[in-house]
Amino acid sequence: MSGKLYNKVLLIMSTYYRILLKFFSKFASHIKLQYIKIFSEMSKIGEINFQLQQYKPDPTVPTKTNIENIIIGIENKQKPLYEQALINFLVKEYQCFDIEELKDGDKRQVLWNSLLKLTKNTNDNDLLALIFTVFRVIARDQASINTLVTPEWLNVIMSHTGLNDKTFDYTDDKLCKIEEGLKVIWNVLFNSIELIESSIENGFLTKTLDRIRLYDQVHVPDVIKFFDTKFIFYMSARSIAVRKQVESSCGISLFITELSVILKEASESASQSPTLPAILNDQKADIACEALKALFNLTLNVSLKDENECQYKDLIEILRNYLLASTVTLEKTWQLRNHIINLLMNIPAMYYAGLLTLIDDATPVPKSLRFENNNMIVIFEILMFLEAKFQDKNSIKEQLEVFSPILTVLLKAASTHRSMRKFLRSHILPPLKEMEKRPEETDTLRGYLCKLLTSPITQISNLVAELLFVLCKCNTTRMIKYTGFGNAAGLLAQRGLLGGEKDADEANFSSDSGGSETEEYSEQKHLVNPVLGCVEKPHPNPLEGMTDEQKEYEVMKLVEHIDNLSRSGIIKPCRVGPDGKPVPIEHVLQLQESLKDQHLNDDDD
Known part of the structure; x- marks a missing residue:
């Protein structure tokens, strides 16, 4: 296949959208809404540095025909046939969650197996990205996901996304394929608790944790870090067994290291001084948020064992650095603050002292943030977050x-x-x-x-x-x-x-x-x-100008209302009991007894 097929599809679809708008603007109401949404999204894609060549999507071809062409084309090794059908299928069904044509017999299973066969027999990264996108659309069906996802299928996807190889080379030409593959895995995990539980036995959990351990040694693109961290957060939230496995694999230390790597990379990319608070772009902020959410799961059952003391101190220190960090957009800053504060709830208060630092003459601190020789900027940031809310x-x-x-x-x-x-x-x-x-x-x-x-x-x-x-x-x-x-x-x-x-x-x-x-x-x-x-501001006397008879009438009316509320149980008259708490009374005379006791106590004093 010539060119970058996957990117080509996106550009073709965006071009096709503009053509449709030009020639069918008068009949736009007849165009399916989902097509409009797809094309409008595709039109936002940035520049793609290659020419369109042979494939043009044809949304007039029925989905059933596209599915059959994909299956037949793969079986007979007719490359143009199945590539064109894959493009047509995505154009029509990209945002669909319920594809009727796949409910016909075992059509979904046959299509899935055909795509798996093609995945095993090609190394074309652009074609693989296209296949993985189709996998993602098919995997939206919760009812069949456990049948579709076999150990063989998962192993193939993990191989293409670098999880089976610690020396995997994350080059730019593979990135689109890897991202689409990780999105497929996310759909699969999201739709099946059984597959989450089985991640311990099939090696997916261990291999994902192993890749996260490499972040401080090997350059791994941010999009991959995001999905790896998101997987661990979601699986540890859905499964107690997974959470325990991550905990036993030094999960807390692992994510503390990941958060440190993100801060370091952010400072280096912006050529910042290590002593200044880091500025995170939106992508790194998203990764940090997922890591904080994973740590929240892992620290739910707080243990005060001696071996955890150093761990909690390290965690508090990294949280202090993140409370001082900022992001490109204010919305991401608030998201980051929110997840940090959620995590602080799980940490024993005795470790909160690590949020403060002693004032150093080399670091200027405003007088308002100095308190008893401590720099209180982190506590001030939490207060400002509260005020913003x-x-x-x-x-x-x-x-x-x-x-x-x-x-x-x-x-x-x-x-x-x-x-x-x-x-x-x-x-x-x-x-x-x-x-x-x-x-x-x-x-x-x-x-x-x-x-x-x-x-x-x-x-x-x-x-x-x-x-x-x-x-x-x-x-x-x-x-x-x-x-x-x-x-x-x-x-x-x-x-x-x-x-x-x-x-x-x-x-x-x-x-x-x-x-x-x-x-x-x-x-x-x-x-x-x-x-x-x-x-209290002076206010007019409401009884002013009333006769004694009118006053008596208003008083009796008020008494009647209070009596009705009391009898219906809406209010209960109370007095202060010996323990200082309100105690309901059965009769108004009990209030008089309470007043007598109070006077006696005052006399004793």
């Missing part, structure tokens, strides 16, 4: 998935490391100066978090409450000061602090106030409504 309207709709990982990481950091807690407090709960607005109405981190205190998603509201409570050093008075009693009531009720008791964890913190009370706050302190957490 608050600005994203879509994040508010998916609170649990978006905010839970970030809040968990911040809570673990604040609960374990004093310097991190104090730094977070200085940014989230700075000294109060403006008291005119309620906490949840301010456009600050404190305001955003206070809004989540009343979230209907209890996991989120509990996480936020715990974080703010730790930042307040588990001090009830300080918590009410920064959030208002109304927002903090849920946490106080859960911890049994409604009666004014001190939390047991408060003793774990130093007693210094940290200078949190400003002159502005002191001047307005007596005007602050503790329930709202702000200076």
Whole structure:
């Protein structure tokens, strides 16, 4: 075959699309939508440096005819016949997931076997890329995938994609073939848990891990790294057996090394100084994301054995470097940050100290990021990521998935490391100066978090409450000061602090106030409504101008409404029990008893 057949097909298809638009623009509605989509995608392909020669796709040929021509052409070694049929087949069925013509008897199996036969008998990289693309279309059928994929077929594909040869030469002319072959394998694994489980016995898992081990020794193109890493992530997510096998194969260290290689290659390609944060292109960012997702699977069952200590320290160090790294597009940066924070959830908080570095005179650090001789830039980056999520309207709709990982990481950091807690407090709960607005109405981190205190998603509201409570050093008075009693009531009720008791964890913190009370706050302190957490604006008396009879009528109407709500079980009147938690009451007289007990306690004090 002359020329680069696979690239030729793409260029022919894009050219054909432009011709169709030119001559049939008036009848575009009659053209199948899937053809339009295919051709429009193909038209985006960059320059291809060769001339069109003999093949022109003909979408008018029925798919059934194309399938028969492929099978007959391969059987009779009629190269032009099956090559033309392969091109026609792809033009028509590239985006189809349910090809009716393949449901006719054993047609799918016969076509698959014919393509396998051709794959074993040719070394034409462009033709192989074309065959693998057809394999990928056929492999979309979940019902037949386990029958189609045999050990022989998988071994042939692994040979062509370099998995069977550690000395495989990844030249540019093979890259398109390898990429299409890896896409076929992805389709196969995606559609069959049985094939994922069998990857341990047939060698696919081991050979993929072996190739990843070569990344720091041999140049492997990024597209191959992406698929290799994606395979391990997906298989370890779907199969416990695969996950255990990867863990026993030093999987964590393997992916730490891969992440280091990506950073190194990014710095070298941009001629950056090794001391500066790396800038990743989108492709390398995608590889890093897949590696982080694989590490998330491998660290789900955290072990604190001594032999894992060095491993976790290395992992924290590489995550710190990635939190400082940036990408070409902001979207990829946020994706990278998101996967890093997800992974940090699995790492014991005792290792979080590795996120900080001591300030070095040789490295200038802004004063705002200096804290107790530590460089706090990584913690600041996590805070900025949280703030960016608050600005994203879509994040508010998916609170649990978006905010839970970030809040968990911040809570673990604040609960374990004093310097991190104090730094977070200085940014989230700075000294109060403006008291005119309620906490949840301010456009600050404190305001955003206070809004989540009343979230209907209890996991989120509990996480936020715990974080703010730790930042307040588990001090009830300080918590009410920064959030208002109304927002903090849920946490106080859960911890049994409604009666004014001190939390047991408060003793774990130093007693210094940290200078949190400003002159502005002191001047307005007596005007602050503790329930709202702000200076309440004067409002007109709703009873003004009413007669005593009208007031009595409104009061009785309110009592009636409350009684109806209570009887229907919508609300339950409560009092504060001996343990400081709300206890439902059966009768209003119990409230009077509670008041008498409170007065007695006040007299004793």
